[in-house]
């Protein structure tokens with residue numbers, strides 16, 4: 001391909017992108033391909049000779065698109081949203097075009113300095129402690145790993161990095177039973193061992209029970225184990241439960257324990273003043289992660305990681321081979337390769353800058369409140385409907401509900417709701433996922449796609465009622 005062909009196809013593809021996004025509701029939300037269908041449709045070996053872009057693109061439409069689940073469809077209500085937006089996509093096009101490796105300041109000063117500034121913008125907009133430092137990670141999983149590694153190093157005076165585990169000290173990590181699986185993954189990778197991850201009981205709202213937390217810490221201390229870190233979740237993945245951060249922070253202070261906050265999904269809500277109560281105690285937090293790639297209209301990947309002690313983070317990850325030394329290292333610059341696992345880094349700050357400027361703080365808030373209102377309004381309708389019940393409180397833009405019938409047993413109700421979920425997703429019109437609470441199979445519905453409107457929610461609710469009526 002030469003530059004003229006590049007220009008020609010770029011124009012065609014931008015038109016395709018705009019058409020796709022304006023016609024997205026015509027696609028089935030969830031892909032309907034069967035396992036191996038896409039694999040078997042792709043040539044068994046790479047082409048020997050160049051192929052032209054028109055042919056390649058034809059195959060993209062014929063073979064790839066049917067195997068895509070349309071995450072930007074406004075009736076995608078599954079999991080947590082992985083959001084995008086027009087300004088974000090435009091920035092990603094530029095990022096790909098620049099193709100810059102942003103590992104150190106020297107390899108693209110603008111990327112490093114824009115990243116620092118964006119972290120400061122977010123701190124101010126979300127009313128987070130101004131003495132924190134921030135860095136963009138690829139995912140919340142990576143940020144949590146960075147947190148646990150930093151906690152481990154600080155606790156061992158940076159000796160485990162050097163010598164490995166020596167005296168079989170049992171480091172203990174605490175999180176609630178509802179915590180995301182990425183915590184266990186991080187604990188394993190950090191060499192701490194998943195047996196040392198203590199799952200704390202939850203209360204009736206599925207938030208961490210702090211009495212049980214303190215009891216677990218005391219029991220460990222008695223056995224000469226080392227309480228290393230508590231992970232508090234704001235907005236659990238199953239039901240968006242909110243761990244009581246203030247009480248947890250007091251316990252962490254009392255026993256000198258590292259405190260990490262996983263707000264991967266719900267952190268975005270801190271843009272809204274009415275959600276600031278959930279971070280009472282935030283000054284005592286050591287590290288905090290949230291994902292603009294979930295609910296802040298910035299496409300994957302973009303995970304914001306704040307730390308109180310920047311030096312501890314850097315000391316945990318720092319490397320200084322000769323070929324990476326530069327003559328500005330002593331100046332006031334950030335070399336983000338030392339702030340996490342990967343050396344090479346994409347220029348992710350650009351899309352945050354585009355998104356925050358294009359929406360403006362007020363535009364972001366308006367959209368979040370719009371999502372939350374639509375969710376709360378629907379929760380009321382569900383609550384008032386004889387065939388349905390709401391299961392957990394609606395804190396944000398996600399509702400949890402199930403279909404109910406007096407005469408049915410728990411198992412029968414679970415079958416009914418499973419079938420309801422299957423048929424909803426098979427309709428191609430909506431996509432919802434489920435979780436279980438006290439053995440009840442329940443549906444989760446996230447109303448959080450960037451451009452979702454009331455008519456989409458109304459259509460989904462009508463469909464839910466229609467299918468349920470047929471099943472009962």
Ligand SMILES: *Cc1c(COP(=O)(O)O)cnc(C)c1O
Nearest residue numbers: 139140141180182237262264265
């Ligand atoms: C989505 C989610 C994660 C994982 O996020 P990644 O960025 O995909 O690693 C972690 N914790 C919570 C609470 C989540 O909702």
